[in-house]
Amino acid sequence: MAALGPRQPVAGQPAPGTPYGRIAILGGSIAGLATALALARSGRPVEVIERDPPPAHPAADPFLAWPRRGVPQFRLPHGFSARARNLLAERAPDVLDRLRANGVGEINLFKHFIPPELWQPTDDAFTNIWARRPVLELALRMTAEAEPGIVFHCPAVATGLRFAPTPDGPPRVTGIELADGRFVEADLVLDCAGQRTPVPRWLAARGIDVPTDVQDCETxxxxxxxxxxxxxxxxxxxxxxxxxxxxxxxxxxxxxxxxxxxxxxxxxxxxxxxxxxxxxxxxxxxxxxxxxxxxxxxxxxxxxxxxxxxxAGNRNLRRHYLRDGRPAVVGLLPVGDALCSTNPAYGWGSAMALTYAFAAADAVVAHAPDLLALARAYDATSAAEADAVYREAAAMDRARSYRLTGRPVPEHDRAEMDRQDLIMAAMAGGVLHDVELGRAFNRRVNLVGPAAVVLGGDDLLDQARRAQAEATGPAANSPGATGPAANGSAANGPTANGAATNGPAGNGGRDEIAVEVGAEPAVAAGRDSARAG
Structure with missing residues (x-):
């Protein structure tokens, strides 16, 4: 098992035979642990610096026994999305095995709520992990501790970065300073310290500007x-x-x-x-x-x-470390919420943390030790994803704020709010009844596919418009018409006694889903509605 205690003395030069030099990871939560696993398994030894103590009793319930003061969302509800589960299945299946061994379940609500004859092979991609955040993080942590090539400094508080000039380019990060006076030398630092990471502040003190988009979640x-x-x-x-x-x-x-x-x-x-x-x-x-x-x-x-x-204090945030092909600094990559964070209500934080973690590791494998090429390659794979989730979360938050506060929608935001209204209308009604609309909805909430595509809304909006057209067509207005095709809503769907209607229904030959739990209409979709990160 990798060391949990103080850092072992290591020479400043890369160890003989290693494909790349020293790599340090700031932050040992989901993003940091996944990055460490991916790099170590590619033959790149890493050091993880984490300010919170390790789990003292790994066999105990981590929700109760593991203090994680550095992760404010640690004990808030999570429901890890299908993208998170799919990435772990592809890149770290032993983490899923560890979760399963501890009794953590996986569920595909979409398949649960439609009859088997309507299933498609691609529906398996909607499977979710049902676990509390501490349980998933402990599985990642224990897997990382058992991985050769990963060393933990824990607890250890980072206080700054060191830099070296480059001949004709941006400054280069050379390592991390610790509060106890030690210095962790590194050829590459990955900032996995979350939305409130101190790294931008340290960079600003050196005159290095990182442009940042910010919108308060008002939640x-x-x-x-x-x-x-x-x-x-x-x-x-x-x-x-x-x-x-x-x-x-x-x-x-x-x-x-x-x-x-x-x-x-x-x-x-x-x-x-x-x-x-x-x-x-x-x-x-x-x-x-x-x-x-x-x-x-x-x-x-x-x-x-x-x-x-x-x-509280939730913000949608997107940091831009690279503009016009030029990084603000080299030898440093932001991963997870340090790059982009969104309203935790939408549940994309953990999935995106894994997305960025594996993208960063892949860029290191492909381009190190060329730090400029490495920064550009990572941006090429992560920027579109980060931009998409930030843009969509910010738009959904504005839509909710206009509704709750009664503020008028400004003209410049009108088209986007119309788009959000159509998406919300589809989510509120059609996804309960229409299989194809339900699939489009699941791709969106579970980030199954490129974020720019599934959040761009064309798939969901096309299905919503089709459902609306069917709902207002001649058949919908005929005497005795019932179901979602009659009015485009869930009003004639599930009943208050818990009955559920599955299978083909009177909606122009489309397959219909109806779900009811108690007295509350239930969306037939898994979701990572976490208090994420």
Whole structure:
């Protein structure tokens, strides 16, 4: 097992026989651990610098036993998306094996809610991991600890970078300074320290500017985890399909591992009285007032695992380290939320962290030690993905803000808000009933495919327009017409008694999906609605 304690003395030059020199990773969370695994398995030894202590008792429940003060979303609900699961299956299948050995389940809600005769082979790509964030991160951590070539400095606090000039180019990073006076020399540093990484501040102190796009999410989350009590008769899978609105905002349910589940209340920070939800009694009172949620937080159903977890100050952020083919600095790559972070409500953080991690490792393998080519190659594979998720998250947040605050939509944003309205209309109604629309929706929420394509909306919008056309056609207006084709909504779909209609339906020959859980219409889709990162 790789060392967990203090750094072992290593000479400043690359070890004989290694294909590239020293690589240091700042941050040992999902992005840092995945990057470390990918690099070590390509024959590149790495050192991971992590400020939080290692798990003292790996066999214990990490949600309760592993302090991770450096990860503010560590104990907030997560539901890891299909892209996250698919990337692990391709690049680190032993992490999935470790999760499965610990009882973590995988579920494909899309296939669960449609009859087998409508399945297609590509539907397997919608399979999700159902786990709490600490459990997934522990599986990555234990896999990394067992991997030859990975050394941890943990706990260790980084205080700055060192630089060296280059003849006719940007400055080069040469390593990381630690608070205890040590220096981790590196030919390449990967910044995996999250959205609040200190690296841009350190660069600014050297006069190095990193242009950054920022848009406030205008959202604060209040959540609690529970564990099912023995004998609880609530349908456990259903919790992942529950969502709705309440007077202070919206709410959503999450399935976890080891009989756990969670609910998050999502609110605008300017809503009067919303800060009171940080108190357990106020949170529970608000939850009990929601009919579809109340049975799940009843003491007979589940036992709380923690107090109310709060996450505020959420921002959509995109940093641009390379402009017009010229990097601001070489020997440094931003990975995960250090490159781009989005509203955790959309659940793309963990999937994108893995996306950037493996892209960075591939660029190192292909281009090191040419640091300029390395920076350009990484940007070529990551920029379009980062731009797409940032742009879409920011647009969805603006749409929600206009709705909640009553602010008028400015003319320059009108076309985008019309596009968002059509997507929301499809999500609110058609995806419950129409198989092809459901597939398009699943590709979007699960990031199954290039982000610029699945978030660009053409697939989903084309299906939504087709559903609208069918809904307003002559057949839809004929006497006795029912179902989504009659009105383009879910109004004539699932009933309040939990009945579900599957299979072909009266919608012009299209296949129809209808799902109901309790009294709340349930979206037939997996989602990584995490408090992500």
């Amino acid at each position: 604060v989350y209040y959540s609690r985890y529970y564990r099912f009590r023995p004998g609880c008769e609530l349908p456990r899978m259903s919790v992942a399909t529950l969502r709705g609105e309440f007077p202070l905002g919206s709410w959503i349910g999450f399935a976890g591992d080891d009989d756990t589940y969670a609910f998050a209340l999502e609110c605008h920070p300017g809503t009067p009285g919303v800060r009171e939800l940080r108190h357990v009694a106020r949170w529970e009172a608000a939850a009990r007032a929601i009919p579809a949620l109340a049975p799940w937080i009843d003491p007979g159903a589940g036992t709380p695992l923690d107090d109310v977890q709060v996450m």
